[in-house]
Amino acid sequence: MSTTTTESKQKRASSNAPTPGLEVKGPAVSKQMLDGAQALVKGLEREGVEYIWGLSGGAAIPIFDAIVTTGTKIKLVLVRHEQGATHIADGYARVTGRPGVVLVTSGPGATNTVTGILTAHMDSVPMVVLTGQTISPMLGKDAFQEADVFGITMPVVKHSYLVKKTNDIPRIVKEAFHISNTGRPGPVLIDIPKDISSAPCTAELDPPMDLPGYNPVIPVDKARVMAIAEALRKAKRPVLLAGHGVLISRAWDSLRRLAETLQAPVTTTLLGKGAFPENHPLSLGMLGMHGTAYANKAMVECDLVMSIGSRYDDRIIGQAPKFCKDAVRIHIDIDAAEINKMIRVHHWCVGDAGEILDELTQHVQRLDTNDWLNHLNGYKKKFPLKYKKYGGLKMQYILDELDKLTGCNAIISTDVGQHQMWSAQFNKTTRPDGWLSSGGAGTMGYGFPAAIGAQFAKPKDQVWAVVGDGGFQMTMCELATAALHKLPVKVLVLNNHYLGMVRQWQELFFDNRESGVNLEGNPDFAKLAECYPGAKGFTLKRGADIRKILKRAMDYNDGPSVINAEVEKADNVYPMIPAGRAIEDMILEAPKYKMEKPTGST
Amino acid sequence: MTTSIANPHIAQSTGNHTISVYVTNKPGVLARIAQVFARRGYNIESLVVSPAMDGQFSRMTIGLSGNPEGMEQIIKQTSKLIDVLRCVDHTDEDAVTKELALVKIGAGAGQRAEVLQIGEHFGCKTVDLTDTSMILQCTGNSEKIDALIGMLGKFRIIELVRTGKVLMARGDGLT
Numbered sequence: 001m002s003t004t005t006t007e008s009k010q011k012r013a014s015s016n017a018p019t020p021g022l023e024v025k026g027p028a029v030s031k032q033m034l035d036g037a038q039a040l041v042k043g044l045e046r047e048g049v050e051y052i053w054g055l056s057g058g059a060a061i062p063i064f065d066a067i068v069t070t071g072t073k074i075k076l077v078l079v080r081h082e083q084g085a086t087h088i089a090d091g092y093a094r095v096t097g098r099p100g101v102v103l104v105t106s107g108p109g110a111t112n113t114v115t116g117i118l119t120a121h122m123d124s125v126p127m128v129v130l131t132g133q134t135i136s137p138m139l140g141k142d143a144f145q146e147a148d149v150f151g152i153t154m155p156v157v158k159h160s161y162l163v164k165k166t167n168d169i170p171r172i173v174k175e176a177f178h179i180s181n182t183g184r185p186g187p188v189l190i191d192i193p194k195d196i197s198s199a200p201c202t203a204e205l206d207p208p209m210d211l212p213g214y215n216p217v218i219p220v221d222k223a224r225v226m227a228i229a230e231a232l233r234k235a236k237r238p239v240l241l242a243g244h245g246v247l248i249s250r251a252w253d254s255l256r257r258l259a260e261t262l263q264a265p266v267t268t269t270l271l272g273k274g275a276f277p278e279n280h281p282l283s284l285g286m287l288g289m290h291g292t293a294y295a296n297k298a299m300v301e302c303d304l305v306m307s308i309g310s311r312y313d314d315r316i317i318g319q320a321p322k323f324c325k326d327a328v329r330i331h332i333d334i335d336a337a338e339i340n341k342m343i344r345v346h347h348w349c350v351g352d353a354g355e356i357l358d359e360l361t362q363h364v365q366r367l368d369t370n371d372w373l374n375h376l377n378g379y380k381k382k383f384p385l386k387y388k389k390y391g392g393l394k395m396q397y398i399l400d401e402l403d404k405l406t407g408c409n410a411i412i413s414t415d416v417g418q419h420q421m422w423s424a425q426f427n428k429t430t431r432p433d434g435w436l437s438s439g440g441a442g443t444m445g446y447g448f449p450a451a452i453g454a455q456f457a458k459p460k461d462q463v464w465a466v467v468g469d470g471g472f473q474m475t476m477c478e479l480a481t482a483a484l485h486k487l488p489v490k491v492l493v494l495n496n497h498y499l500g501m502v503r504q505w506q507e508l509f510f511d512n513r514e515s516g517v518n519l520e521g522n523p524d525f526a527k528l529a530e531c532y533p534g535a536k537g538f539t540l541k542r543g544a545d546i547r548k549i550l551k552r553a554m555d556y557n558d559g560p561s562v563i564n565a566e567v568e569k570a571d572n573v574y575p576m577i578p579a580g581r582a583i584e585d586m587i588l589e590a591p592k593y594k595m596e597k598p599t600g601s602t
Numbered sequence: 603m604t605t606s607i608a609n610p611h612i613a614q615s616t617g618n619h620t621i622s623v624y625v626t627n628k629p630g631v632l633a634r635i636a637q638v639f640a641r642r643g644y645n646i647e648s649l650v651v652s653p654a655m656d657g658q659f660s661r662m663t664i665g666l667s668g669n670p671e672g673m674e675q676i677i678k679q680t681s682k683l684i685d686v687l688r689c690v691d692h693t694d695e696d697a698v699t700k701e702l703a704l705v706k707i708g709a710g711a712g713q714r715a716e717v718l719q720i721g722e723h724f725g726c727k728t729v730d731l732t733d734t735s736m737i738l739q740c741t742g743n744s745e746k747i748d749a750l751i752g753m754l755g756k757f758r759i760i761e762l763v764r765t766g767k768v769l770m771a772r773g774d775g776l777t
Contacts, residue, residue, distance in 0.1 A: 150630065154630070154633060154637060155637055155641070158684070162629065164629075211684065212687055213625070213626055213683070213685050213686050335682070336678050336681075336682070337675065337678035337679050337681075339678075340674065
């Protein structure tokens, strides 16, 4: 059970040098001198935390104070809205593979994190959220700034704690980080009443964990791997479907070895972008609702599909009963609850993607896929992603140029909507940490703060936030955070003055009746950026200026830049599989007849 | 052509399910479990929570009705919760299932003898007796209690309280 993990974790922790603050005072003295909040900060130090993103408030003052009194090296970054803190932590976590840490106060401070927690939960992102809480005697009495955050967040966390005893803090912090970033990662919330964080902490600072119900280490089931290898041997038209799990498991090299050994094509989900280089000859790019035609056609025609670390979600499978219905379906996932959830599979293996792929690669040889690959290459030639360079300024044109200028080597963080899908299509991801997007939750306002988090994690890398005018306005207050920390995040606002994806649906399925989609009254985003000291604003209106303006933003590295790109107002994203329809129903261009209303939700 | 995949933890019979969940005795566990069922549209018919032999843990026995197709998911999602050590769907074949009922009957001198006779047949105890009423205590499986209540239907049942099912795996099996 979890004792093995506990022991190994303890060994690792005890082999580390003691935390600097403690070394001087000696453990016995420091124990007496610490309060709960200081013990909390010591716990964060032990976990190797570099940054805390937060916004202060009454119930969290002892914790903010402890950041000062402990003299910790952890850097506190004051954000402008708590949602921003969670998305920044999320972006940092996706790029580094380490949990992002958020610190906020009780009540509204805590509830403002809910969207960010949901976003992390849906996309399996490790995050630890610390929330202040009213003093324990006042719990449940509607005290000022009291909210039942433990209850409110319960459905969107991997686990959560309401701390009742100060001496539990060191253990809880240790458990929170362990839970957050092992197995299938996710957000963990620790709600800390102010009297608990203020009281003296006399507990051992590196206590054993107490998690008898949690065992994230799953040994590879070799019999299951052999069954998968056997199925692969018989396949003539296999497709490997790589999801976020490949990235979380850091299994991109293992995946590549398997794909190259088999000579099997690889498609990725939106969140799997980066799991397999999109400029590789075996890459089919992204599949799904707005995926490439060739990836989706491959799903229709394949005789075997093997998902590695994706959850066969509704954006991918379209209509569950029709999805790869005649193919052998295989699922590799670390979460047993994902197996047979969306579709029934013939073979599956639960565990770490990298370990399973490495074991599997030992038992397979090159498949006879020449005909299949030639066939798919034919589709690539026949149905390429395309757009018109002339006429109105197209988002696709800008993104295509961005891809060329950055040599697909930048980190791209997107918001949600049309620009997100076009960016997924045209910004080829070749590095495992090169793509950040809110996939499961589809959170507008994610892109810009997540880019800030990525920039904190990789100060020297080029980070682009590709956002729409709708989503950007939800979290653009973090321009202050980016400017203050001189982060050279480049924000590309693809401004069509619309909530474009909804407008597209209204055009296609609701007789073009626009309702609640017109963003009249947008500010001039370039001018707005210039209001923040150190931030630069650019305006892009013509195709001829794309390269020039993108380069100017690339050359400015003393703070954030915002490009306000005035793009064509009413363009539509294709290919498209209407929600709830089968992949076979994919349309490649504007339909000539009125389409039925989709049966799927969105 | 999809292979049907049998999970040893899932009772193969359809209809009502009785699930035993072994959990750490921590605040919020019940809420987390209830949420898994509620979100999937399952109705909890009965629920018994009590400390396990080791006081650090608790035992929950949950009677459920809902779509049997989704039961596999429910079990997996419940098992996934950090505070859950074990979650098993039991059938009558692999486990002993019992519940207890208290039935208060409005019965004066004229009816008392017949009520007691029925009670005796079902192995009931009379745990309260007044001039106008009596309380019968019955233990057994749910069908037996249903039958008792059916028999008592011709009298005036003032109140009925059932504990809900508890169960224990037969033989060497773990509950």
